[in-house]
Amino acid sequence: RQMSSSEENSLWGATTVAATMRLAHASGISTFVTGGTGGVHRGGELSLDISTDLIELSRTPVVVISAGVKSILDVKKTLEVLETFAVPTGTWKSEEFPAFFSPNSGVKSPTIFENGMDVASAYLVGRELGLENGMLVAVPNHDPAGQNVEIAIQEALQEADAAGIEGRDVTPFVLRAVAEKTGGDSLRSNMSLVKRNAEVGADIANSIRDLSQGGSRKEWVQSSQPQNSSHKHRVVCVGGAVIDTVAKSSTENKMIIGTSNPGKIHRSDGGVGRNVAEVLGRLGSKPLFYTAIGNDDGGRGLVDRLGNECGVVTTTQSVHIAEGSNTAQYLALLDHRSDLVGGVADMEVLAKIPVPSVEELEVLGVGFLVLDSNAPVDAVTEAAQNGVEAGSLVCFEPTSVPKARLLCSSSEFVECLSYVFPNEDELFAMTELDDDGVKPKEGDASLDEYKPLRDAASKLLSRMKPGNPHVVVTLGSRGVLLACKKDSSSSLEFTHFPADAVVSVRSSNGAGDTLCGAFVHALLQGASEEESVQFGMKAAISSLECAEHAISPDISSLII
Numbered sequence: 001r002q003m004s005s006s007e008e009n010s011l012w013g014a015t016t017v018a019a020t021m022r023l024a025h026a027s028g029i030s031t032f033v034t035g036g037t038g039g040v041h042r043g044g045e046l047s048l049d050i051s052t053d054l055i056e057l058s059r060t061p062v063v064v065i066s067a068g069v070k071s072i073l074d075v076k077k078t079l080e081v082l083e084t085f086a087v088p089t090g091t092w093k094s095e096e097f098p099a100f101f102s103p104n105s106g107v108k109s110p111t112i113f114e115n116g117m118d119v120a121s122a123y124l125v126g127r128e129l130g131l132e133n134g135m136l137v138a139v140p141n142h143d144p145a146g147q148n149v150e151i152a153i154q155e156a157l158q159e160a161d162a163a164g165i166e167g168r169d170v171t172p173f174v175l176r177a178v179a180e181k182t183g184g185d186s187l188r189s190n191m192s193l194v195k196r197n198a199e200v201g202a203d204i205a206n207s208i209r210d211l212s213q214g215g216s217r218k219e220w221v222q223s224s225q226p227q228n229s230s231h232k233h234r235v236v237c238v239g240g241a242v243i244d245t246v247a248k249s250s251t252e253n254k255m256i257i258g259t260s261n262p263g264k265i266h267r268s269d270g271g272v273g274r275n276v277a278e279v280l281g282r283l284g285s286k287p288l289f290y291t292a293i294g295n296d297d298g299g300r301g302l303v304d305r306l307g308n309e310c311g312v313v314t315t316t317q318s319v320h321i322a323e324g325s326n327t328a329q330y331l332a333l334l335d336h337r338s339d340l341v342g343g344v345a346d347m348e349v350l351a352k353i354p355v356p357s358v359e360e361l362e363v364l365g366v367g368f369l370v371l372d373s374n375a376p377v378d379a380v381t382e383a384a385q386n387g388v389e390a391g392s393l394v395c396f397e398p399t400s401v402p403k404a405r406l407l408c409s410s411s412e413f414v415e416c417l418s419y420v421f422p423n424e425d426e427l428f429a430m431t432e433l434d435d436d437g438v439k440p441k442e443g444d445a446s447l448d449e450y451k452p453l454r455d456a457a458s459k460l461l462s463r464m465k466p467g468n469p470h471v472v473v474t475l476g477s478r479g480v481l482l483a484c485k486k487d488s489s490s491s492l493e494f495t496h497f498p499a500d501a502v503v504s505v506r507s508s509n510g511a512g513d514t515l516c517g518a519f520v521h522a523l524l525q526g527a528s529e530e531e532s533v534q535f536g537m538k539a540a541i542s543s544l545e546c547a548e549h550a551i552s553p554d555i556s557s558l559i560i
Contacts, residue, residue, distance in 0.1 A: 017064065018056035021134060030123070030208055031063045033201035035194050036100045037136065039069035039078030041170070042157070050081060057134045058085035063123050063208070065201040067193040068098035068105070068138040071153050072174050075105045082136065083110070088122055092139045092200055093317075101189050102150035103140030113137055115317045116200075116207030117363055124211055139200050142323045143192035152181035192295075199316040206315075235280055235520060236366050238290040238383050239273015239397075240328060240350050240374030241306075243298050244550075248334040255335040269302050270550050271328065272372035272399045275510050279517025279539065280370075281311035282556040285524055288313045288364065292320040292352040299327030318354065325349040350374045355383045361390035368520050370395045373403035380407060384416035388465065395419040397516050398426040405429040414463045421516040423474045424453065431459040457483035458492055470529055472519060472536075474512050475499075482533050497533050503541055510550030514543040522560045535560050 003022075006013050015023065017037050024032045038051025051073075057064065068091075069078045075097060082089045090111030091097055099105035113119050123135055156177035157170075165173050178186050249255040249263040269278075273291060280287040289312050293299025303319055306312040328350050332343040353375040361369065369387035371380055371394065387394040394416045398404035404422060408414050408430040422430060457471045461483060464471075473481040479499040485492055518539035522532035539555045546552035 016051075017053040017066075018051075021053075021056045021060045021062045021064065024062050025060050029062070031065065031201055031205040033065045033194075033197045035067060035190060035197070036070040037064060037066045037068075039073040039075070040081055042072070042074045043166075044074060044077055047166075054078070054081050054085060054087070057082065057087045057136055059132055060134050061123075061127060061132055063119060063135045063137060063204060065137045065139060065197050065204065067100045067141045067197060069100065071100040071102065071105075071150060072157065072171060075099055075107050079107060079110065085133070087133050087136060088126070089136045090119075090138070092137055094140045096140075098138050098140040099150060100193070101141060101143075101146040101153070101186070103142055103146070109138070114357065115360060116203040116315070117211065117360075119204045120207035120211045123208060137200070137204065139193070139197050141189065141193035141196065143189045146189040146193070149178060149182050149186045149189050152178045152186075155181065196321075203316045234364050234366050235285050235287045235368040235370065235524065236290065236356055236361065236364065236392075237273050237277040237280065237287050237370045238353065238356065238375065238380075239276070239370075239372030240271035240347070240353070240399075241269070241274040241289075241291040241293060241299075241302055242271035242328040242330055242347070243302060244268050244270040245329065245331045246334060247332070248338060249336045251336050253336065255341065257341075268549060269305060270330070270509070271374065272397050272513055273370070273374060274302075274306065275513035275551055276370055276372070276397060276517040276520075277312045278306065278310045278551045279514050279555060280521055281306065281313075282551070282553065283518065283521040283539075283558065284311065285521045286311060286313055287370075288315070288318055290318045290354050290356055292322055292325075292349050292354065294325045294327040294349055295321050295323050296327055298329070302327065317360075318356070320352050320354045322349045322352045325352070347374070351376055353379060355379050356386060358386045358389045361386060361392055366390060366392045367524065368393050368395055370397065370516070370520060372397045373399040373407050377407055377410065377413075381410060381413040381416075384413055388416045393418040394465070395516070395520060396421070397513065398422045398430065401425050401429045405432070408460075411463065414460075415465055417464045417469065418467070419470050419472065419520075420460065420464070421472045421474070421512065421519070423476075423512060427453070427456050427460065427471070427473055431456040453481065454483070454494060457481070457494070461485045461492060472515070472533060474515060480515070480533055480537060482529060484529065495530060495533075497537060499537070500541060503544055505544045506547035507550070508544060510543045510552075511540045514551055514555065515540040518555070518558070525560045527560055531560075 003019055017034055020032055038053035041049040044050055069075055090113045091109035092113050095109055095112060097105050097107045097109040119137055153174060156174040159177060160170050160173050245267045247263060247265045249261045255261050277287045277289040293303060303314055307314060325348055326346055329346045333341045335341050369392040371383055373380060384394045396417050404426040457473060460471055461469050469485050471483040475481060477499055480497045482495045483492060515536035519532045519536035522535040539558055542552040542555050
């Protein structure tokens with residue numbers, strides 16, 4: 001209302017959501033992030049106190065991302081007015097429309113937006129149809145302080161009613177009362193929700209850009225598919241991201257239990273899913289990584305390093321930030337001989353790893369979906385099934401013996417798998433067979449007499465996805481065994497790849513993960529499974545000889 005007079009008189013001022021929308025559209029900006037939007041005030045059916053924000057949303061084609069309408073307003077009546085004005089309105093990954101500070105308002109959301117592409121598609125279709133309305137995307141605020149603020153708001157509104165405060169005087173009264181009641185929680189929650197809104201807004205803006213470049217959703221999907229290749233040149237990894245801390249007592253003195261000891265502490269990034277994604281990223285495959293972290297500096301730093309140093313892609317929908325949980329961490333205490341004294345694993349957040357939908361995998365044209373076993377069994381199974389439905393080849397890195405045994409007890413999961421990368425112990429656990437204690441001696445290159453290993457691989461292949469399944473078994477210093485079932489025939493093929501005789505092993509933490517990631521990268525480049533094993537072993541040697549990191553940065557220079 002005052003923009004023209006302020007401009008004419010060169011006055012300073014802040015803009016409302018409505019004014020910012022108008023200015024953004026005039027500047028060619030399609031996406032605008034704010035804290036909360038205006039709406040219908042409580043008692044608005046009598047006072048007609050309705051924010052111009054709602055009118056502007058009906059006539060200006062800008063996507064507005066907020067934490068919902070301000071909680072001192074009437075959420076239900078606001079949504080009714082938006083419906084009357086034909087404004088597409090929905091909530092980000094939630095069935096309930098948020099109440100600014102709180103994710104819960106008790107009002108069902110008109111629409112659920114699962115990802116940035118959902119929003120971009122709806123927005124651009126509207127533009128193609130000549131519709132001039134904007135869109136409102138409400139992002140739930142899960143900051144723990146938010147619920148306390150919402151309680152304080154409801155108390156302040158009751159106090160305003162009791163004091164006879166009405167109309168425009170309600171808002172300043174409530175804001176003052178809330179600030180006093182919450183002792184700063186309202187400011188902290190405000191900061192948290194604005195940051196979250198900005199992350200979602202950036203995701204939506206990128207999706208609008210990508211979809212616009214394709215001309216239509218269908219064209220954009222088709223343009224993302226690889227040309228003249230039997231493999232789709234896109235890969236998604238789903239799994240754990242962990243901060244590993246190793247505290248080692250000084251070698252000069254024997255460790256004394258129950259007191260402080262001099263020594264060295266080393267911190268590094270780990271987690272099977274994260275490691276495989278790093279390998280793929282360093283080799284140039286640009287994987288998209290799905291994981292869960294806590295809302296802490298450790299998790300944010302871990303994700304930033306993946307993108308800035310390793311070439312791994314993450315988005316606000318692929319990385320779940322879990323409020324109230326720590327980023328996954330493992331702490332190991334070693335004595336002066338480097339023997340493990342004890343360790344603590346804080347892995348609760350991994351239960352919240354998000355699952356890519358069928359649509360997401362289809363839109364990205366995912367050729368390979370790589371899973372570890374850190375997410376819950378039902379989530380890993382759902383991811384595998386979505387991968388098969390989307391036409392992706394599902395790869396599985398078992399992570400550990402107990403997790404391998406648990407997941408592979410489910411036929412629904414195993415029958416989705418095209419490639420599996422177990423070590424010997426994991427393979428026997430996955431097939432519930434025993435190795436009979438008959439393992440070839442160190443350096444024995446012949447596996448012809450090692451019947452239990454072949455039987456276990458055969459049993460696993462018989463349960464895997466029909467077509468051309470492969471099992472890649474890592475054997476430590478004895479190399480790798482590649483087992484496969486060709487096409488629909490019942491015949492099996494086994495190929496043994498001996499290990500390099502001269503390897504200076506500094507750390508074996510990430511060798512298996514390196515082989516898995518490099519194997520998939522080689523397949524993406526058109527290599528055969530046999531060639532991919534050889535390339536994977538070459539990359540694994542680089543990580544074995546690297547003491548500072550689970551994954552050697554030097555693998556970036558390898559060429560298939």
